[in-house]
Amino acid sequence: MKRLIAFSAAPILAVAVFAAAANADPIADRQALMKDQGRAIGSIAPIAKGEKPFDAATVMTALKKLNDDAQKLDPATLFPAGSDTGDTTAAPKIWEDNAAFVAAVDKYKADTAAAVAADPKDLESFKTAFNQVTQNCGTCHQAFRVKKN
Numbered sequence: 001m002k003r004l005i006a007f008s009a010a011p012i013l014a015v016a017v018f019a020a021a022a023n024a025d026p027i028a029d030r031q032a033l034m035k036d037q038g039r040a041i042g043s044i045a046p047i048a049k050g051e052k053p054f055d056a057a058t059v060m061t062a063l064k065k066l067n068d069d070a071q072k073l074d075p076a077t078l079f080p081a082g083s084d085t086g087d088t089t090a091a092p093k094i095w096e097d098n099a100a101f102v103a104a105v106d107k108y109k110a111d112t113a114a115a116v117a118a119d120p121k122d123l124e125s126f127k128t129a130f131n132q133v134t135q136n137c138g139t140c141h142q143a144f145r146v147k148k149n
């Protein structure tokens with residue numbers, strides 16, 4: 001029995017170590033977060049375009065998910081100095097003009113929080129919230145992302 005406990009503790013330890021080292025790869029972490037946001041947007045974009053009927057619950061789930069992800073966007077830990085090289089499309093401007101990047105992140109966080117607070121109950125109010133949130137994606141990508149060759 002003792003041995004069994006020792007054995008089963010090993011993977012738990014491994015998980016704990018992994019969690020502590022999670023930010024060892026900030027590029028992978030921020031890209032995963034961005035992809036997750038992409039999925040949330042993808043689930044409600046067809047509603048904004050009128051391709052799918054408005055559904056308040058679906059919309060709210062996606063907006064909450066998006067806001068949760070946005071609030072996790074911490075420039076200091078996800079975009080630390082030195083993480084501008086490697087498999088990344090992050091533009092040097094993030095570090096050259098960090099104040100502007102932090103401001104863009106803060107605006108995005110405020111807009112996703114406002115979209116959740118708006119709690120859209122019809123297509124029109126949803127579209128307003130959707131546009132408010134998604135303009136951040138394009139604006140930030142244009143300013144702070146480079147195209148991969």
Ligand code: HEC
Binds near residue numbers: 032037091101133
């Ligand atoms: C404040 C700036 C900012 C905002 C706002 C932002 N992004 Fe990004 N996004 C970035 C940066 C910088 C990268 C490049 C990350 C890298 O490659 O290291 C990126 C990369 C991505 C990627 C590619 C991830 C990968 O695997 O390479 C996707 C998808 C993405 N963003 C989706 C979104 C969506 C959808 C939104 C809006 C809902 C959004 N982003 C809002 C800055 C932003």
